[in-house]
Structures are given as structure tokens and as C-alpha cells.
Amino acid sequence: MSNPNGQTTDASELSPEQRLEPPNTRLITAGIATINDMETLRECVAYENAHQNRTPILKRLDRKATELQDAAEN
Template sequence: MSNPDIQSADASELSPEQRLEPPNTRLINAGIVTINDMETLQECVAYENAHQNRPQILRRLKSKADELREDEE
């Protein structure tokens, strides 16, 4: 099965819900990998904290934040 919301959207336009609520973990990972700015990352962390609060997803988001900070240097 595919998610038409994700297929039709540019990765930079995905909502936190679209990034973090797909039907399988590979799509969640893809949603996190395509985060390119801290604002989007912070929105995803807030969404995850409010809705699922899954430690493994929060760790992936933290790792992505560390990566974005390194890229800013």
C-alpha cells in the first residue's frame, strides 16, 4: 500500500504527521532523513512528543538535529 499524501508532496512540504505516521518504519526513516532545517525538525519533535512519544523516533530526531548543527558549522 502507498500513502498518496507522501507521494504527491515535495519532501520539504511534508507535515510532521506525514513524516512520523506512515505505515512502516522505512518511511518514517525517510521522513526524518529528508528534514533539512531546524524549524521542521522542531515541529516534528513537538508532534512526536504530543502524539506518540516513541523513544526510538525521538533518538532519530536528536541524531538528525546533531547532524544539522554540524552542517551549520
């Protein structure tokens, strides 16, 4: 992803706000897709609950949690 200065940002360094508040839904989808650990996922859920509380986004985060849990079991 690029920051406002056009520089590339490592997805692991994105804040919940950067993942969930970009200007279009494709970037939200990409932000969620690049979550690789439960701590980051929990931070994003907490951010979403506190700021926007959008049901579709929370459902995407729930699906991502299931993916991470399934991956941890294998």
C-alpha cells in the same frame, strides 16, 4: 514520497504527521532523513512528543539535530 492519490510530494512540504505516521518504518526513516532545517525538526519533535512519544523516533530526531548543527558549523 507519494500521497494517497499516488502523486509525488516534495519532502519539504511534508507535515510532521506525514513524516512520522506513515504505514512502515522505512518511510519514517525517509521522512526524518529529508528534514533539512531546525524549524521542521522542532515541529517533528513537538508532534512526536504530543502524539506518540516513541523513544526510538525521538532518538533519531536527536541524531538529525546533531547532523544539522554540524552542517551549520561547516
